[in-house]
Amino acid sequence: MSNYFYVAPEQLIKDRAEFAQKGIARGRSIVAAIYDVGVVMVAENPSASLNKISEIYDRIAFAGVGKYNEFDRLREAGIRWADGTGFTYSRGDVDARALANYYAQHVGDMFTEGPKPLEIEILVAQLGNKIRPTKLYRIAYEGTISDEPRFAVLGGDAETIKGRFAASEDELEPLATTLKNAVAALAGPDRVIPPSELEVGLLEDRGSRRTFTRLSDEEVSELLR
Amino acid sequence: MGLPLYSAHDDPGPSFFRYADAAGLTTSHDPEVVTSPHATTVIAVRYVGGVVMVGDRQATGSYIASRDVRKIEAADRFTAIAISGTAARGIEFIRMAQLSFEHYEKMTDAVLSLEGKANYLSPIIQRNNLTSPLVVLPLLAGWDLNHQVGRIFEYDGAGGCYERLDFATIGSGSPFAENTLRLGFRGDLDLEDALDLGALALYEAGDNDPSTGGPDFVRNLFPMMVTINAAGFQELANDDVASRFRVINERRTQSGGIAGGSLR
Numbered sequence: 001m002s003n004y005f006y007v008a009p010e011q012l013i014k015d016r017a018e019f020a021q022k023g024i025a026r027g028r029s030i031v032a033a034i035y036d037v038g039v040v041m042v043a044e045n046p047s048a049s050l051n052k053i054s055e056i057y058d059r060i061a062f063a064g065v066g067k068y069n070e071f072d073r074l075r076e077a078g079i080r081w082a083d084g085t086g087f088t089y090s091r092g093d094v095d096a097r098a099l100a101n102y103y104a105q106h107v108g109d110m111f112t113e114g115p116k117p118l119e120i121e122i123l124v125a126q127l128g129n130k131i132r133p134t135k136l137y138r139i140a141y142e143g144t145i146s147d148e149p150r151f152a153v154l155g156g157d158a159e160t161i162k163g164r165f166a167a168s169e170d171e172l173e174p175l176a177t178t179l180k181n182a183v184a185a186l187a188g189p190d191r192v193i194p195p196s197e198l199e200v201g202l203l204e205d206r207g208s209r210r211t212f213t214r215l216s217d218e219e220v221s222e223l224l225r
Numbered sequence: 226m227g228l229p230l231y232s233a234h235d236d237p238g239p240s241f242f243r244y245a246d247a248a249g250l251t252t253s254h255d256p257e258v259v260t261s262p263h264a265t266t267v268i269a270v271r272y273v274g275g276v277v278m279v280g281d282r283q284a285t286g287s288y289i290a291s292r293d294v295r296k297i298e299a300a301d302r303f304t305a306i307a308i309s310g311t312a313a314r315g316i317e318f319i320r321m322a323q324l325s326f327e328h329y330e331k332m333t334d335a336v337l338s339l340e341g342k343a344n345y346l347s348p349i350i351q352r353n354n355l356t357s358p359l360v361v362l363p364l365l366a367g368w369d370l371n372h373q374v375g376r377i378f379e380y381d382g383a384g385g386c387y388e389r390l391d392f393a394t395i396g397s398g399s400p401f402a403e404n405t406l407r408l409g410f411r412g413d414l415d416l417e418d419a420l421d422l423g424a425l426a427l428y429e430a431g432d433n434d435p436s437t438g439g440p441d442f443v444r445n446l447f448p449m450m451v452t453i454n455a456a457g458f459q460e461l462a463n464d465d466v467a468s469r470f471r472v473i474n475e476r477r478t479q480s481g482g483i484a485g486g487s488l489r
Contacts, residue, residue: 073230081228
């Protein structure tokens with residue numbers, strides 16, 4: 001005879017969701033937004049080496065909030081998946097939607113079947129070209145995948161930040177404007193985040209195959225001026 | 226292909242080769258002998274500001290399979306990789322190297338050192354050459370960003386990696402190219418001297434080795450010439466290469482095919 005008490009599935013899911021939300025809320029947020037010629041990702045990150053934003057492939061980037069070890073493992077898996085797919089087929093066959101779906105399946109499986117849900121939220125961004133559109137896919141802790149039309153916010157305070165950013169921009173702007181709006185949305189009205197505590201990554205065509213770049217503190221302060 | 230997740234104890238790390246191997250993406254090694262076109266002569270020469278590489282364009286089986294093969298490719302911005310031996314394996318090898326260096330960079334957010342790249346290739350060559358008759362021998366040359374110097378690494382059939390401080394050659398025409406380089410190499414070669422010496426060495430290889438394609442004036446196809454230096458990997462324009470080979474060919478025509486005891 002087992003000694004387990006019956007727990008209603010509703011209760012189980014609610015408990016797990018609360019657990020994941022609490023974990024995510026402890027960290028800082030990320031804003032990702034499409035600007036006139038690219039995608040910018042802005043994270044509030046006091047660490048200069050433990051990155052939240054990374055390159056996955058030629059036109060695909062990754063951003064994660066929550067527990068670093070959990071989303072970093074997903075980042076590594078994403079790079080392996082993309083490089084392996086490009087090696088097996090061709091570079092043009094590596095598609096962010098496929099990767100986002102794999103992430104969503106894994107995160108969803110961990111939420112329902114794992115020993116504990118992943119305390120993360122991740123974003124897969126794709127810079128468009130002739131055959132693919134520019135896309136932002138947000139994957140929440142329970143495996144929900146959403147295709148965000150213009151910008152996405154990850155992290156505990158997402159709703160407030162989302163409201164602030166949406167109020168500041170209603171069409172695609174140049175990089176400097178979008179970056180300013182994103183930083184202002186992250187900071188809120190009573191706070192200024194110094195460039196040294198911002199991590200900024202871009203996907204933008206600059207004539208080479210790889211489109212991801214990290215901006216240095218100097219470049220960020222120049223753009224925010 | 227699903228999401229390649231690993232637990233900490235069996236994680237392949239930032240090595241794409243180890244991951245590809247674990248995931249079954251690499252070719253299986255069949256000991257049966259297959260005839261496959263061979264790629265032929267590539268030369269690397271150090272000069273004061275970097276490395277010059279010259280490679281012929283011909284792939285040869287029992288007949289000429291292709292006249293415009295690229296045997297030298299940029300592995301990344303500051304590294305060139307060249308192949309000789311079985312073309313099929315060589316091309317796979319170049320793809321593996323290119324992808325591996327980029328993979329490492331993305332996984333670790335750090336650039337692999339030139340020595341790291343050279344050593345990384347050893348076990349890949351070793352495994353291919355010791356388990357398959359389709360031997361491939363590469364040549365790696367690059368601009369070492371940490372030491373600001375051009376460096377050349379060559380490999381033996383078992384995957385041993387050796388740094389060469391002067392020049393290196395691979396492929397069936399290498400004895401002829403090597404001899405020319407031995408006579409013409411100096412420690413203080415400038416870029417122009419190194420390009421001329423490299424072109425001449427390849428010309429000699431093409432002249433004596435049936436599987437090395439020399440300059441093809443009929444089809445306007447010429448050997449590949451590249452430089453790797455502080456500015457990165459750069460390929461010389463076809464016209465530039467053509468004029469260098471035209472000069473050598475003109476001299477040789479005037480002397481009735483005789484080198485004449487001097488490096489001309």
